[in-house]
Amino acid sequence: MLSHVHACAPGLVRVGIMATYVEILKTEFPEIDVELFDYITGVLECGRTDFEDGDEVFEAVGGVLQEVSEDRQNEEGVRNICIQMFNTLRVSRDGSQKQVLLDAPVQLSQISADTGPQTTDVEGIWMMKRSQNSTVDAKKLEKAEAKLKAKHERRNEKDSQKSSNPLVLEEASASQASSKKDSRVDQSGKNRSYDIRIENFDVSFGERVLLQGAELSLASGRRYGLIGRNGLGKTTLLKMLASRSLRVPAHISILHVEQEVAGDDTAALQSVLESDTTREGLLDEERTLNARIANGTAEGTESVRLSEIYGKLEEIEADKAPARASVILAGLGFSPRMQQQQTREFSGGWRMRLALARALFARPDLLLLDEPTNMLDVRAILWLEDYLQTWQSTILVVSHDRNFLNAVVTDIVHLHSQRLDGYRGNYENFIKTKEDRLKNQQREYEAQLQYRQHIQVFIDRFRYNANRAAQVQSKLKLLEKLPELKPIEKETEVTLRFPDNFEKLSPPILQLDEVEFFYSPDRPLFKGLNLSADLESRICIVGENGAGKTTALKLLMGELTPVNGVRQAHRNLKIGYFSQHHVDQLDLNVCSVELLLNRFPGRTEEEYRHQLGGYGITGELATRPVASLSGGQKSRVAFAQMTMPCPNFYVLDEPTNHLDMETIEALAKALSKFRGGVILVSHDERLIRLVCRELWVCENGSVRRIDGGFDEYRDILHEQFRKEGYL
Template identity: 80%
Template sequence: MLWAHALFLWKSRCIMATYVDILKSEFPEIDTEVFEYITGVLDCGGVEFEDGEEVYDAIGGLLQGSSADCKNEDDIRDICQQMFNTLKLSNGHAASKQVLLDAPVRLSQISAECGESLTVDARKLEKAEAKLKQKQGRRNERDSQKTTNPLVLEEASASQASSKKDSRVDLSGKNRSYDIRIENFDVSFGERSLLQGAELSLSTGRRYGLIGRNGLGKTTLLKMLASRSLRVPAHITILHVEQEVAGDDTGALQSVLESDTVREGLLTEERLLNARIANGTAEGMETIRLSEIYAKLEEIEADKAPARASIILCGLGFSPKMQTQTTKEFSGGWRMRLALARALFAKPDLLLLDEPTNMLDVRAILWLENYLQTWQTTILVVSHDRNFLNAVVTDIIHLHSQRLESYRGDYENFVKTKEDRLKNQQREYEAQFQYREHIQVFIDRFRYNANRAAQVQSKLKLLEKLVNVRASVHRFPDNFEKLSPPVLQLDEVEFYYNTDQRLFTQLSVSADLESRICIVGENGAGKSTMLKLLMGELTPVNGIRHAHRNLKIGYFSQHHVDQLDLNVCSIELLLNKFPGRNEEEYRHQLGGYGITGELATRPVASLSGGQKSRVAFAQMTMPCPNFYILDEPTNHLDMETIEALAKALNKFKGGVVLVSHDERLIRMVCRELWVCEHGNVRRVEGGFDEYRDILQEQFRKEGYL
């Protein structure tokens, strides 16, 4: 019996290998990436296919595009059937298939070649089967936990191959290089592997942009470096701008000065020694030490530190008055700016920045670009702002497929080197999307069928194994009638929250269905307030708001998470907001924004920031508005989704008014630029280029550069 079982395993493995031969013989000129993708689908999902037609549904489109001799549809279906036959076990069933995938039997220990007489150690095979049962039991237990508690918190972890020689050199203090090289390391988040066998090299003085789709592990990698879970030489100082400054009675300027621990330590020691000298209790060596401290303070130009800290704060938008305010007086967004100012002032050997432009307005972003261009040590920055990356970085590190690839040059140079692969990536995306949809149809059809429960669970696991498809924004629906202008207007509007602070006086603006308007200005100038006046959420103190009777506004809030019910899944969220439609309509709506398959059934609270943004877009567009008002829509979106958003807005036939700091989005979409300042709004005729020139001139006049 055991001998027959072992022979069955060995024969089955031989059969499974032959679909590769079919693929190579029928499609000799197939692209390497397409070949790897197809074999990956068959490897991880082969036992799930029920017939040749399912194989065709999964990979038929890709095979059609890879056919040099233009095979017709029937030919492709025949080839898919042949591949299915190689995957199908000659006399197996569902339970046998599971054993085939998980059995820890080394075939090299059973037999080396076909036809050779087989001898099996019965005791070893029994142990292997016992291990398999234990493994399956643990897996079922994990699945049960996930089902009963989908919001279990997971933690990130990192591991790397260590060298005793490197450790000894690091501990001895002989390693004085400020270059960082981390080889053969893994990073995981819970049970999900983010990086495997990766390598990271950072040369001192260079500025690296870390890019990749949302959810692949960019932020987690920064955290692993900051916590030194990945080994960075001990003498290299690291600062990760991640959390806002704590609110207390410390002044903003003093908070920045205190981030230079060397200077603060010397000044504290100086005060103590001077006090002892004044009291007559100082010893001779202490007088000598005081002289050394003065020399060191002069060497680091400690007297110039307050001016340098003030320049950094001014560049990030802190007025002289704000610099004297205590940190507890600032909102969370301004405390994040303080955290960035502290990091810039402290000048660490390795500066880690995670989406620094999210907290800044256009003026502050432009200043930061200029400031970082002269940075002397190493920077690793995660950003979705391609213009910021082009202005700042010297190298790009691309995170994909659980590895890191480095490219010299800015983001545009990276894009040029990747252009040849875009067509292959698009084909991969389309094939995988089709395959995911096919699996999802099966899950939806038999989700509540007890007889199919095991198959549904198996399909769900397969769906999780597939790489997430590229998030996109297909288009904004625009099946509405034309409205005669003006469709939205503010006339001589005055507004204030209190009489001591008048935000707007005599504000007059108008927009129609042809409008593509971007509003810029410093934080606190009233941009979000102006959007709420346009929507009618706020009522003018004086003046008139006029809106066309058929105007239907879709609004995306800067704090869009507040618009979402976090306790339900995305499908339920749309059902509760727009009742009366079937589940497929809600799934279709979410799928247009990259929320597909199992993602749509997760609680919204468990989704990433970017995924929550896409759910908010799906909710906003469901009632088919004819005018969109968007407040910082690019926060938490990756570059691919921002590009897709810009293209969708350009195709949209209604009006658009947006507040954004993303230069790329502004240039791609907007035809008008309004600057919000000094209680009013003025139109900049020269667009974004003129606005940049105005800000650069201000920086030069005020000495911030």
């Protein structure tokens, strides 16, 4: 009936309330190709009187629909859609409803008696009629089948690549709810605030949800430390912000220090200067205009433009830029000679420092730093702490260095339980505030629990007392209205243990006497080196990158042979070594259990699992390929491998890289309890303070002991910064 005519897709009139197969097709597959759409509707139209059930419709077009479906494995979903389309065909065929496809516009008021007299008062409604004996267009069919075949081949190629490489990395994704008002304000350019507020957003990595319904607020000019256990999504969140997968106002510039600078012929200093694109653009334009003026080809307006450029260059203090870039590079450890070196001459670690220098020089509105201290020595870290304390715009930094966070950040963002919680103050303040919050929550939980129990006792006592029925009902309603009780979530404590079931060794245990060493005779590294250690030693070696710290460790371990001088070691000394590049010690193609089996054969699987479990590699993690583990998990596997033979002396080269703060704390406790000797190279101030009783400084071809420990070393470095003008 005309009272049931509804607006629908172009070319279609629908009588009754049931959707047509055309509408179903467009709704379920909105991005379907025109050729495929015509092909499928042609098949359905031709078979209108022949299809017996929905399964026959599925057999006719289901394979095609599965190919264009986002989830081509969902056969049942496509089959249900085919059943829905068959029902619309059956209704039309049985005459209980009328569906007409037109191929020429016809006004309903002009339609003859087929539709009855009720149609005459309907004006301005048009429909299209398609011939009922239409057939499938052979050319369209060939084109559609060719498209499907190509699409199918591409998918099969992707599947074969995935099957041949089981370690394909999953991709991260982010989504958020945003109001149209916010979007309009952002697009209009009227939003001039540099505060960032992202509400109700989700972040996933593959199928794993990292954040759900989270909120992040970053006030302009404040410095935020993003903390949380390894693997919870801190790095992924930074990447989502940097790629603007999460909506950051368009006028806010973002720099994410993530990848090292590409190596080419550009000098290090020039590479840093080029990161200021505004200055570089103005200088290029200035050179072009001056060349035209010199050649006499300039127009009158170009002199005016040149004056504008000079004004802007003066405004941004372009003449001071080389000096500012040089100070940043020097602070990060680049000598004057190194600043003139080409970027391709630097190692990956130095190129990462160069990337950090470029970001500091460019001064973005939002600076994203991911473990910036991993690539730096103690001297560069102390300089960076001082430099960032005067930073004017917003910083969001992920760091495991507790002292760095205490020195730099004004706020903490804690990632846990798929959400973000904000705290004012540095890391120490966060720890205190968090403990206070947990205590208050625990007291509230216990009070609510006691109150519930009190009400329940009354209900149980008078449940069957007729005189108290009204009171019991009142108490039951009260109990229902009370908020749901949730116990306090406490993060599991990280524990590490270094076994020390060995006999004491009498000194001397390990020493170097008058050792001389060089890799090239024209560049001596050490001369007259005298070092000694015993099972009571807790020594940390510090110094600038390239000063020879790792070389000194290898001389002590006997991995390098002195050119002159003598290395002496106790015959029962057993050294466990943790390399700065510990991943090189691991076979990435096997699982952790198999790795220990290959290295230490003859034990049971339970023993290997127990060893790995002591370092947090439990359950399914122990049977995953080592290559698929995170950086922190690989470090734990390296610890498990290092401690398996029960060494009585540990040499650790930068052991905190990739570890979260909880694991660093556990490492410090384990080393403090260990009864053997320890020598470590580290830039983590907290680990040094918790573990070491001696500080050795490696510089100028020697290794010397500082009696005042880390405090004296810090004072020496700060005095150098002041004298050399690096701050």
